[in-house]
Amino acid sequence: MITLLHPWLLLLLPLPWLVWRFLPPHREEVVAIRTPFFRQLTEATGAAPQAGATVLHRNRVQMIAALLVWTMIVIGLAQPQRLGDPIVIEKSARDVVLALDISGSMDQRDFIGEKGQRVQRLVAVRDVLKTFITERDGDRMALIVFGTRAFVQAPFTEDLQSLEGFLDQTQVGMAGPNTAIGDAIGLAIRMFDSSEVEERLIVLLSDGADTNSRVSPVNAAEIAADKGVVIQTIGVGDPEGAGEDRVDLTALEDIATRTGGAFFYADDSSALSQVYDQIDAMAPRIVEETSYRPTFSLVWVASLLAALLGIATLVALLASRFRRQA
Structure with missing residues (x-):
């Protein structure tokens, strides 16, 4: 039987969605070159003008991996443990x-x-x-x-x-x-x-x-x-x-x-x-x-899965970037 020592920490699971939904995007100032002939330049190149601020978007693989890693982190914080057979x-x-x-x-x-x-x-x-x-x-x-x-x-x-x-x-x-x-x-x-x-x-x-x-x-x-x-x-x-x-x-x-x-x-x-x-x-x-049930911590399992997911996602993204550059 597997239980959580601090199950209330599962309330942290929706935290990333709440941050994404209600907090403004992160802003950074970057150095830019201002040109007096910007309109003529866009017309000559055929590019459509866009707003100066952009919001970076992650692909589906990144989103799924991030959610899984966050889930494993929260489960690890909740300290999962396996209960052994009762000992009297x-x-x-x-x-x-x-x-x-x-x-x-x-x-x-x-x-x-x-x-x-x-x-x-x-x-x-x-x-x-x-x-x-x-x-x-x-x-x-x-x-x-x-x-x-x-x-x-x-x-x-x-x-x-x-x-x-x-x-x-x-x-x-x-x-x-x-x-x-x-x-x-x-x-x-x-x-x-x-x-x-x-x-x-x-x-x-x-x-x-x-x-x-x-x-x-x-x-x-x-x-x-x-x-x-x-x-x-x-x-x-x-x-x-x-x-x-x-x-x-x-x-x-x-x-x-x-x-x-x-x-x-x-x-x-x-x-x-x-x-x-x-x-x-x-x-x-x-x-x-007097009876008690020995407990065996499973925090290492959640931590290991989170680390493996993060490494696997990073490797997949780097491989995809190398393929595009090739």
Whole structure:
């Protein structure tokens, strides 16, 4: 599709006709010889006397060429352009932070794998989490790991493959042996400070009770709620365990409830997969679409045609003059 950036400039097309129609001809003074016997001279030569001022007239080829050149010039000024096919750009309308507990208790081998074998909690969680990340295509995601302290393992990114790579690098105990759920929530909230989207979600997974946070999980959840951050919590592990090995399901449910999120509990790989499926159904992919059509300027085409027409007309006139002189 071809359009004009400044179509109103086409109003200049009749300008040459208006000049020819309403403005007087151009006048120039030239040197002339005055003879006292002009009448006798014209009678002797048989020439008919004419007015001293003459208006030069162009032939049909010159007129057509001039009109075409002027038309190309005006079209060039109007800036013709070709519109390309629409290009749609999808931009994430939600930021998601995955907060993963990697405290010492995640080393327990009490999860049942796909083949019925017992696997490490963190390994089982990582395998299921990879599938969840893959299905979040279009969301910006970040990864926080926490134990005694909370750390940003991967900042917000739309490159989910790189996020999976950071997830593979996580190991039990690399953030300390204890559990700091409140600090992990606080760190996630600070990450949202640079976010420009309104939809903000934290998916927090833990297998223990908070024992080392400088900010209590309840207070952190209240701050998240004030900032419009929703927290979905997942409890894994043994709710009947002792000390830090006992997952605090009540606290995780309270955190989710305070922020308008949901709480889930999973005790094996299959249940964990179902949990992430439910989260995915509750928080489907949200994107903002921006579309535009690339433009390609065609001004050079009009300019080239005008130049070629002018040169061709000049060559034709010179050739005609040479033929007459010959």
